[in-house]
Amino acid sequence: MTGPDDSHALRGVRAAELAPLPTRAHRQHRAYSCTNCGHWQRWFAHTPPPSCPVCSDVRNELPVDGFEFLRETEVDELVTTSWREAVPGVTEFWCDPVVGLGSHGWVLETAEGLLGFEAAPWYSADALAELRRRGGLRVLASSHVHGFGGLWQLQDELDPPVVSVGVHDLTWTKAFRVTWPADDRTELAPGITLHRTGGHFPGHSVLHDAGRGLFFCGDSLKIDLDEHGNAVALSAHKAFHAQIPLSRAELRSMREIVGALEFDTVFSPFEFARGVTTRHVTALVDHMLTNPPSAAPVPMDLLTTKVTVLA
Ligand SMILES: [Zn+2]
Ligand SMILES: [Zn+2]
Secondary structure (H helix, E strand, O other), X not given: OOOHHHHHHHHHHHHOOOOOOOOOOOOOOEEEEEOOOXXXXXXXXXXXXXXXXXXXXXXOOOOOOOOOEEEHHHHXXXXXXXXXXXXXXXXXXXXXXXXXXXXXXXXXXXXXXXXXXXXXXXXXHHHHHHHXXXXXXXXXXXXXXHHOOOHHHHHHHHOOOEEEEEHHHHHHOOOOOOOEEEOOEEEEEOOEEEEEOOOOOOOOEEEEEOOOOEEEOOOOOEEEEOOOOOEEEEEOOOEOOOOEOOOHHHHHHHHHHHOOOOOOEEEOOOOEEEOOOHHHHHHHHHHHHOOOOOOOOEEHHHHHOOOOOOO
């Protein structure tokens, strides 16, 4: 367990005179995006990667008939990057048409500059110019590999002093350079803290903005929305595509960690919803602990009823 000592050290890094980071060390390689899931890999300039590690993983689906990859220029021509203010102080970035899993990136205004959490699949020149105009990123972090999107591109272009991912998930980070491997708890900006929940991935981490009551849940939750953007159901899973449930111990751990965080707005790597609170999430976990293992969505109506935990 990490604590205040890590936070102080992080502030020290911000204050220090930082040497340029070797984030462009792999420029002799090309970046390739899997057409099935969007995962970016650096690989040899004239040879696409033989496979995609994310699609090959048990949590995801293989493409129907072999792997295909897009180069940077192809993705840049294919998509438009858009952004808007999701809630005050948080900007959402996304791409149309959807490529891969279609992750959304969140940029939080903090007392110490902009903090990027998760990333859209691609950042156009206009999107990068917007981030530069606003002072660039001080911190860049992600919950886990399904939220990485074009995180490597943000590091190459904006070179934030801190790039943080859970230390247990470093195996997925070869397209960029993690400068701050996160343990169980790391304060990335005043009042904004990364907490390792594990479960979905061993290093899976959520971001909590205590001041604004915002919870960036990674894939610890899936939020089903109606056509108006209102949450109608929540689910939690070890694997969403494969519909593998979390284990009992993983659920109990999630309840302990997330139940201690106060929030009323939730952001996943794919959507956000107002009015989803700590109480809803603890009720979801309690519901799952009182029923056979399942990754199925639970209607919000059921999550306002108090249940007794039996398992
Ligand atoms: Zn893939
Ligand atoms: Zn995921």
